[in-house]
Amino acid sequence: xxxxxxxxxxxxxxxxxxKSATARAISYVIVGLFSAFALMPIVWxxxxxxxxxxxxMTIPIRLxxxxxxxxxxxxxxxxxxxxxTWLRNTVIVAVLLAMSxxxxxxxCGYALAKFRFPGREVLFYFILGxxxxxxxxxxxxxxxxxxxxxxxxxxxxxxxxxxxxxxxIFFMRQSCLSIPNEYLDAARIDGASELxxxxxxxxxxxxxxxxxxxxxxxxxxxxxxxxPMIVAGSERLxxxxxxxxxxxxxxxxxxxxxxxxxxxxxxLATIPILLVFLYLRKYFINTMITSGLKL
Amino acid sequence: xQLDSVAFRQTRLxxxxxxxxxxxxxxxxxxxxxxxxxxxxxxxxFWIYPLLRAVYISLTDWYLFSEPNFVGxxxxxxxxxxxxxxxxxKATAYYALGTTCATxxxxxxxxxxxxxxxxxxxxxxxxxxxxxxxxxVTAATVWMQxxxxxxxxxxxxxxxxxxxxxxxxxxxxxxxxxxxxxVIVVSVWKSLGANALLFLAGLQSIPEEILExxxxxxxxxxxxxxxxxLPLLKxxxxxxxxxxxxxxxxxxxxIFVMTRGGPAGLTRVLxxxxxxxxxxxxxxxxxxxxxxxxxxxxxGLTVAQVRFIGSGGVYE
Numbered sequence: 001x002x003x004x005x006x007x008x009x010x011x012x013x014x015x016x017x018x019k020s021a022t023a024r025a026i027s028y029v030i031v032g033l034f035s036a037f038a039l040m041p042i043v044w045x046x047x048x049x050x051x052x053x054x055x056x057m058t059i060p061i062r063l064x065x066x067x068x069x070x071x072x073x074x075x076x077x078x079x080x081x082x083x084x085t086w087l088r089n090t091v092i093v094a095v096l097l098a099m100s101x102x103x104x105x106x107x108c109g110y111a112l113a114k115f116r117f118p119g120r121e122v123l124f125y126f127i128l129g130x131x132x133x134x135x136x137x138x139x140x141x142x143x144x145x146x147x148x149x150x151x152x153x154x155x156x157x158x159x160x161x162x163x164x165x166x167x168x169i170f171f172m173r174q175s176c177l178s179i180p181n182e183y184l185d186a187a188r189i190d191g192a193s194e195l196x197x198x199x200x201x202x203x204x205x206x207x208x209x210x211x212x213x214x215x216x217x218x219x220x221x222x223x224x225x226x227x228p229m230i231v232a233g234s235e236r237l238x239x240x241x242x243x244x245x246x247x248x249x250x251x252x253x254x255x256x257x258x259x260x261x262x263x264x265x266x267x268l269a270t271i272p273i274l275l276v277f278l279y280l281r282k283y284f285i286n287t288m289i290t291s292g293l294k295l
Numbered sequence: 296x297q298l299d300s301v302a303f304r305q306t307r308l309x310x311x312x313x314x315x316x317x318x319x320x321x322x323x324x325x326x327x328x329x330x331x332x333x334x335x336x337x338x339x340x341f342w343i344y345p346l347l348r349a350v351y352i353s354l355t356d357w358y359l360f361s362e363p364n365f366v367g368x369x370x371x372x373x374x375x376x377x378x379x380x381x382x383x384x385k386a387t388a389y390y391a392l393g394t395t396c397a398t399x400x401x402x403x404x405x406x407x408x409x410x411x412x413x414x415x416x417x418x419x420x421x422x423x424x425x426x427x428x429x430x431x432v433t434a435a436t437v438w439m440q441x442x443x444x445x446x447x448x449x450x451x452x453x454x455x456x457x458x459x460x461x462x463x464x465x466x467x468x469x470x471x472x473x474x475x476x477x478v479i480v481v482s483v484w485k486s487l488g489a490n491a492l493l494f495l496a497g498l499q500s501i502p503e504e505i506l507e508x509x510x511x512x513x514x515x516x517x518x519x520x521x522x523x524x525l526p527l528l529k530x531x532x533x534x535x536x537x538x539x540x541x542x543x544x545x546x547x548x549x550i551f552v553m554t555r556g557g558p559a560g561l562t563r564v565l566x567x568x569x570x571x572x573x574x575x576x577x578x579x580x581x582x583x584x585x586x587x588x589x590x591x592x593x594x595g596l597t598v599a600q601v602r603f604i605g606s607g608g609v610y611e
Contacts, residue, residue: 017410017411017506017516017519017520018408018411018412018516019516023411024411024412027408027409027411027412028412028415030404030405030408031405031408031409031412031415031419032419034401034405034423034487035418035419035422035423037484038422038423038425038426038484038487038488039422039425040448041426041429041434041437041438041441041484042425042426042429042437044437044440044441044448045433045437048437048440056440056446057445057446058446059445059446059450061446061448061450061451104333104334104337105334107330107331107333107334108330108331108333108334108335110330111326111327111328111329111330111331112331114327115323115324115326115327115328115330115331116320116323116324116327117323117324117325117327117328117331118324120327120331123331123335126335126338127334127335127338130338130342130343132541132593132594132597133342133346133590134541134544134545134589134590134593135545136544136545136547136565136566136569136586136589136590137345137346137349137586137587137589137590138341138342138345138346138349139569139570139573139582139586140349140352140569140573140579140582140583140586141344141345141346141348141349141352141583142341142345143573144348144352145341145344145345145348160341161341163337163341164334164337164338166338169334194326194330198330219428219430222430223430223431223432223548225431225432225547225548225551225552226547226548226551226566226570230574241430241431241432241548244432244433244436245432245435245548245551245552248432248435248436248439248552249552249555262436263436263437263440266432266433266436266437269430269433270429270430270433273428273429273430274425274428274429277424277425277428278421281421284424284428285420285424285492
């Protein structure tokens with residue numbers, strides 16, 4: 001798996017199939033243009049977050065604001081929006097879900113990869129099948145279930161649809177498959193219980209997979225809108241994406257004094273995940289490649 | 296086989312069921328089941344049971360604040376005749392078609408081009424992947440500004456063209472002509488990098504020997520691409536297409552943030568419609584019916600895609 005990753009990220013492993021210099025030049029231009037297109041909104045976000053409200057709607061449109069007010073906007077963002085509450089809720093949910101997801105999916109993936117029991121194949125395809133159940137179908141009944149459990153407007157309710165995801169199980173199973181059987185057998189011969197083996201042999205070996213899943217989970221929570229919107233009744237429980245989304249429509253009337261601070265808030269929300277991405281790039285890309293190639 | 300015979304007890308199932316001494320295989324199997332049980336249980340309770348319940352609710356006329364009455368397939372026949380439902384289906388179809396085709400084409404071309412040059416691969420793949428890392432909410436918020444008729448960023452790039460045609464402003468998100476395309480552009484922007492990466496990985500897993508053989512046989516570079524590389528990429532293409540369609544059918548956040556269903560419901564894709572029916576109008580029965588129908592349609596669509604694209608693989 002990591003060699004695949006290396007192939008994609010490293011440069012110059014192969015010379016590349018384009019031969020003529022013109023072909024290569026053209027391809028650099030095209031790819032460069034799309035890269036700029038990809039990055040442009042991020043740069044623009046920084047620019048928008050640094051502008052005072054008056055400058056947001058002025059023509060001509062400038063990249064660098066005449067009146068740099070990023071920090072003022074950030075301060076306003078904290079004043080107008082309940083950013084800390086949103087952040088707290090999002091982080092709590094993300095951490096709890098990351099823990100439950102890693103625990104449940106590693107156990108299940110381990111079982112699917114290294115044990116043989118009746119119904120194993122059925123279970124695997126069954127879990128794969130839940131991939132197909134789009135969240136929209138279970139939206140209403142899940143809401144009813146959460147309501148009946150008394151979990152509405154609580155952290156448990158926010159977590160309900162995502163204790164463990166089929167993708168994590170799939171991913172963990174892939175990772176467990178590459179654990180050499182010799183380690184497990186050696187531990188068994190030494191008399192360790194299965195639980196002990198799982199804790200002391202399997203889990204440490206799964207560390208990159210665990211990190212990947214934690215990142216994946218955090219990225220997901222920073223993004224989740226539909227379910228939190230339905231479950232979080234009171235504003236006390238709003239998550240970061242929910243709060244920001246509900247305020248986004250204020251942009252339409254940029255004469256609203258909060259317009260700049262919305263961009264500042266979004267920038268604040270984006271920076272952590274961007275930094276994590278730049279440093280731990282391979283963990284992000286790992287999920288993509290594994291899911292695509294090993295199917 | 297007799298259920299109390301020794302032979303049966305030596306099978307995995309038999310050793311599991313045996314009351315007395317478990318064999319090694321049996322003990323192993325039991326541990327495996329115990330490890331797998333929590334996750335399996337979770338899926339049963341929180342995914343399978345709701346799915347069944349959704350089907351049941353779709354057969355009632357349940358309005359959240361009243362008692363549900365069983366009405367059979369009435370919801371389904373009603374929604375088959377409902378113009379709003381069909382508008383939503385059309386919007387979803389446009390959206391799915393637009394995002395899938397555009398993303399597929401662009402990310403495939405990008406992957407081929409990046410694979411074709413030796414330098415800067417790391418930089419390009421990282422840059423292209425950044426939109427995928429940004430949260431949908433932030434992305435939608437920024438693009439909302441970019442699309443603003445008076446002072447959005449789009450003016451910087453389209454300004455000359457607009458002046459040419461004497462157009463003062465373009466109503467992207469609240470105009471009937473461009474709303475859907477505008478949303479599609481944002482979706483494509485977001486998923487370019489991830490899919491290009493997938494294709495890139497697929498491209499690099501093509502064995503060097505095959506390409507060598509083609510070159511030795513005198514195939515031009517272009518011929519190699521179309522006759523050999525692309526057919527070998529079919530599994531990846533299939534995967535990408537299926538994933539794109541499935542996520543297009545699920546799209547909620549971009550629509551909600553940018554258009555709320557668009558000018559006169561033009562961008563009200565199915566998830567948006569279900570959300571409004573269920574949590575704004577509280578018509579749980581109807582909402583369930585729509586979502587179940589959508590689920591079945593998506594299932595059928597996926598099977599069709601696998602059949603259509605998956606067959607005729609190079610190694611068959």
